[in-house]
Amino acid sequence: MKSVATVHVVPSRRWPLLPVYLVIVLAALLSLHRLEDRLPASLWWQALVAPSPTDLRQLLVHYGDLPRIAVAWLCGAALGLAGVATQQVLRNPLAEPMTLGIFSGSYLGLSIATVYAPGLLISGRDGVALAGGAVALAIVFALAARRGISPLALILGGMIVNLCCGALSFALAISHYDLLSALMIWGGGSLGQHDWSVALALLVRLVPCVALLLLCMRPMAVFDLGDTVASSLGVSLRMTRGAALFLTLLVTAFVVSAVGVIGFIGLAAPTLARLAGARRLRDRMVWSPLFGAALLWLADQIAQEFAGRFGTTIPTGAITTLLGAPLLLVMLRRLRGRPDLTHAPAMQSDPLSSRALALTAGVCVLLLLVVIGLSLGVGRGLAGWHVSRPEEIGALLFLRLPHVVAAMGVGVLLALAGGIVQRMTGNPMASPDLLGITAGGAMGLTGALFLTASPGLPTFLVWCACGSVITLGALLLFARKSSYAPDTLILAGVTISAVFQAVSTIAVASDDPRVIVLYNLLAGSTYNVSAGAAGVVAVVALAALGAVPFCRRWLEILPLGAAVSRGLGVNISVARFALLLLSALLTAAATLVIGPLSFIGLMAPHMTRMLGIRRAAPLLFVSAALGAALMVASDWLGRWVLFPQEMPAGVMATLLGGLYLIVTMFKRNPRDASGS
């Protein structure tokens, strides 16, 4: 990574493709080394053109190693090109199939098909992967359209869809583990081949897509000029954008159905091409596929080398993600024309009068009480739904009360953390998940599960706390240079989440029996909350509510922008640092109790804003009430919807949140369209 950066600083016109050569030479050396292990050099040519049918070694090279390299080239090149195309037409240096949600959509589609309609997969995975990816991409766009498809809005939309698809995949994996374990191993990106059919099928499918994309190159180049100029030149931006994205979607779906999820090649290849000096679109469209092919080839060779040396399979997709995640950080320092996050979003509804505010707050509290009543008094048994009699409630209180108290506490914590993060970053789509704290906690949980012998609850707590604290420390260190600027924070969070994703991919693909426990841990569940833990969460939540009035002023002023804030006498670094620390601690406390993956932090403040509440203090208090109500409701639904299977509250909350976002999206799109 470092060497590439230097190349950028001193653009070497004579050797513009030097980094590609380096990657290719490295990959080729590893491949040759592998080939040497298999076969004496004198037989290589024979193995390539006409392998002897009686020599298994030659056949392995001819039908195993060579098509594997070909598939790596094809997929890498395709993803590289897809990356350039999306980044060009969206004018967003971070857009790629992974960040746009296509991968997770395809994977979810395949999971659903494996469990409920295996018949769909007999003829191949293409159709299902395509459908899943298309739905995910459409939702990402609909979400981002509300913010004028700005670069960061797209990434956040993609992240939301990734989280939602992830939650659904989790739910399926938990309840149908024995059916999906194959998909989990394959899904990490497995390039193993046993004949030339996949390579040929990919070639046949990709060539027309690539040809069409190259045909689009001229209209696509116009995007460099900006929307206004481009439209005045008579180019239909919408048509070009649509066509390019559709082709990208096709390419990605073909790659997913052939080799599984390969993250970050689409991001890394165009970035490297640009850093190596490819400025014009034509250059980038030639070089990025080259970089992509070389990178994936190298990653796959590393994966095979590792497997050969240590005997454990590491999915190629995890390696590309691990290589790509640091690149995101490099990117973020070079991102020219950073999206303006402090730009206040258009408010859809009018502010409330104080009487209406009191009424709204009252309704929210009432809602919370109703949900608590339901949760304590209504359940399901072998005889069906029933309302418990008072003495039954008393008898079951020791089971139900900790759930309710913990759910409330966590709801409050996440809603407050979310509200603070959204206020601080001025981004209504930010959530505490995006800071990466939850991902850090999740990494801690994964470590506890795989690195200690039959860990109990205390072990998990300690590891999770360590993960969260280390992540927080890294985040603070990293963001200090930019005075904790919002976009730096969020991109760092995305990076941490990506690293965690790679780690969990490796864990899941290890085919270890403990993977199912990991899935249960990562789904965000109130299941294991003890009475003591519930009490602690409640106390922390109350303390957090008490802290709200103290940061009211900062939260009112910071969204007005850095200049205004400084003018009003706010020390921005201090304010941001304090707020970041507070929200990170709240998130960490919540993660410790129910694990990662919760949408509450995003949803509760969002809903409150939709109700028309603007001012910081009421916003935080009402969203705390809503967050608590949502969390208790998710917990209750999770316990009874699929009776006797208990779905984790985190999964239910994410699904509720996803539904809510999609509903509001359809409700509000027309107004946005007329406004823009």
Add this chain to the structure above:
Amino acid sequence: MNRRAMLSALLGAGALAATALSDVALAGDAPAATPRRVVVLDWGLTEMVLSIGVVPVGIANTRDFRRNFTACDVPASVVDLGLMFQPNMELLFALKPDLIVISPAHARLQAALERVAPTVTLGRYRSSEAPYSAARAETLQLARLLGCEARAEALLAQADMVLDHARTALAALPGASAVGGAKGRPLYMVNFIDEAHVRVFGPNSFYGELMMTLGLQNAVHSGAFSTTGFDVLGNVPDATLLYMKPLAPSVVNMMKTSPLWHAMPFKNDGRMMGLPRVPPDGCVLSAMLFARVLVDAFEQTSERTGSAKEHA
């Protein structure tokens, strides 16, 4: 044919004995302190409990258990408690168990479960170097807890007999050395994960230990299992391949079309056999089933090769 009939008869007798004994147990002739209402949250341990004639009141994920643990007969009275690692607590509470059997992977739940009923952690046999022997030891341990030692002793004696007969049957097969057998070829025991990956079971796996007990030679020399591409199956050229059925459609397709698969030595010489599903982490009942499906598969193959020779 005789041997197979005898094995089936032995197994049948065992099952009958199990039912009879469980009836006795239910009639309440054991001392009052012995747990009667047992909940099991782990599949392998569910088999263990069922194998010593105790019918649990509740187990995790009944539907999938029935699909995976074909050697066990789960009565309709057994309540489905939901997910293995998140059983429905209220349902569990309503069942009023007096013992909950869990595996080490449930350590996280133990404190919560203890509030409902005493728990016992078994199931370490899985990570043992000799899973089948360890499962036998744990079966005895569980039987002492549940007051049915006699039944467990009988079960283990029966298992010894079944495995003994299977061993003799395998050794005596005329074609044994051609397809694999006591003094014959090494065997790969695998599970297909997808069209490119297999799980290969080594000598320290449940299958592996049983194969050794049955006098069969494993082509893998160490470890419990590893997940790799199927190309490693070419490493031992004279090996026979045993795989668990059913195969996914994509795997069936691969076996038809892949030139690499067709070049595999066992494929060329027709040395591959599909076995009906036996769980890779089973206990004594599954062990007996495994012995039977192995003998069946070898007998069918040797009959086929025998008749082929006659035709030739």
